[in-house]
Amino acid sequence: MSTFDKGLAALADDMLATMYDAPGIGLAAPQVGVMDRLLVMDCVKEEGGTPEPMVLVNPQVVWESDERSVYEEGCLSIPGQYADVERPKMVRVTWQDLEGKAQEQEFDELWATCVQHEIDHLDGVLFIDYLKPLKRQMITRKMQKLKREQARE
Numbered sequence: 001m002s003t004f005d006k007g008l009a010a011l012a013d014d015m016l017a018t019m020y021d022a023p024g025i026g027l028a029a030p031q032v033g034v035m036d037r038l039l040v041m042d043c044v045k046e047e048g049g050t051p052e053p054m055v056l057v058n059p060q061v062v063w064e065s066d067e068r069s070v071y072e073e074g075c076l077s078i079p080g081q082y083a084d085v086e087r088p089k090m091v092r093v094t095w096q097d098l099e100g101k102a103q104e105q106e107f108d109e110l111w112a113t114c115v116q117h118e119i120d121h122l123d124g125v126l127f128i129d130y131l132k133p134l135k136r137q138m139i140t141r142k143m144q145k146l147k148r149e150q151a152r153e
């Protein structure tokens, strides 16, 4: 593998460890301060199932269903805040894996929510950007208060 890939593979490993530790089912590179178009997900199908870590480089949504579904989303970057977000129920995503090989897969339900949530992070979009202004403002204020308190510690 070229050094570029080695760097991505090492980053992906760190992100997967961070994600499992959170715990979470998804994490995007900007959340760990790296402005790469890379995200990791673990679409474990059933409780206690074998982990299926996925690494998506340059992911793109190429199709989304008209049908939408609502999921109460949280975010590792906005701890303790949750809100209902409506998104397309199914999406088809293309990406490159760490070997640079083109991949394509359709996601539905929670995994569609997760991959859209993570791709949003790559574009600097957070789930609170979908909320009504009042609700978004409430959460933003809480985060600012939390940061002030943490700064004082």
Ligand SMILES: O=C(O)C[C@@H](Cc1ccccc1)[C@H](O)SCc1ccccc1
Pocket (backbone or CB within 6 Å): 023, 024, 025, 026, 027, 028, 071, 072, 073, 074, 075, 076, 077, 110, 113, 114, 117, 118, 121
């Ligand atoms: O902040 C992140 O990107 C990690 C998010 C990903 C996510 C948010 C909403 C819905 C699906 C995925 C979460 O912190 S991962 C935590 C989690 C765990 C189980 C189910 C849903 C969310």
Ligand SMILES: [Zn+2]
Pocket (backbone or CB within 6 Å): 074, 075, 076, 077, 117, 121
């Ligand atoms: Zn998030």
